[in-house]
């Protein structure tokens with residue numbers, strides 16, 4: 001039975017991915033900080049497949065290394081790592097943002113992702129052919145927009161780190177993908193606005209955002225491709241989202 005390690009399984013893409021991989025019979029190693037949600041997911045899915053939950057903050061490199069290096073034999077070999085835990089904060093312009101929010105994004109989206117990857121690499125290398133690292137990037141890593149500042153830059157890191165990993169893993173059989181979604185309706189905007197439910201509802205109202213299940217389906221697709229195929233980057237948007245024109249600063253008329 002293949003096994004998948006999903007960071008940030010307590011919500012959004014991570015939770016939907018856990019449900020999708022369980023449906024296909026994969027063993028699940030699920031992480032997140034919110035213990036109650038991990039327990040609820042374990043209760044929901046452990047009738048279907050073996051489930052191991054690890055209450056983990058990806059920013060804590062010692063905790064990450066200890067947990068991943070100590071995975072029980074029944075959850076090995078590790079076939080897929082989904083580096084999904086992440087967040088955006090502070091949608092305001094850069095000049096109005098608290099430094100702490102920038103640090104939190106860097107610590108989670110960059111350092112956290114690197115911590116987990118470093119700890120899981122020996123296991124994925126042992127699995128070799130057919131193993132995958134699926135990193136959650138974002139359209140924000142490629143396309144600038146106002147208020148994107150450190151969030152977009154952290155996702156640009158995810159893209160380049162994924163490509164560079166591909167170079168080093170050549171010959172090992174381990175695949176790496178930067179999966180870069182656009183607007184998707186999860187708790188993402190609630191977190192970004194620090195709990196402003198009205199702002200979150202307003203963003204998704206009157207359009208058709210991607211849903212967590214759409215991304216879970218892509219993750220499952222990527223993890224189960226024939227083992228000689230590596231999709232380097234997969235950018236995905238709702239058909240109701242597109243780019244916009246350059247903004248111009250003009251003198252008053």
Ligand SMILES: NC(=O)C1=CN([C@@H]2O[C@H](COP(=O)(O)OP(=O)(O)OC[C@H]3O[C@@H](n4cnc5c(N)ncnc54)[C@H](OP(=O)(O)O)[C@@H]3O)[C@@H](O)[C@H]2O)C=CC1
Nearest residue numbers: 008010011012013032033034057058085086184186187188
């Ligand atoms: N929704 C969107 O529009 C898009 C999202 N993304 C990216 O997809 C990923 C998932 O986002 P999404 O599902 O939308 O958002 P959610 O807010 O719904 O889920 C985020 C998950 O990340 C976990 N997480 C956050 N910080 C930490 C941490 N320090 N340690 C461990 N886990 C953490 C949360 O768990 P807990 O709080 O329990 O720790 C939660 O399970 C993120 O990397 C995001 O940047 C990319 C493109 C579009």
Ligand SMILES: O=CCS(=O)(=O)O
Nearest residue numbers: 138139140181182183
């Ligand atoms: O990563 C999230 C999508 S967006 O908010 O940057 O469009």
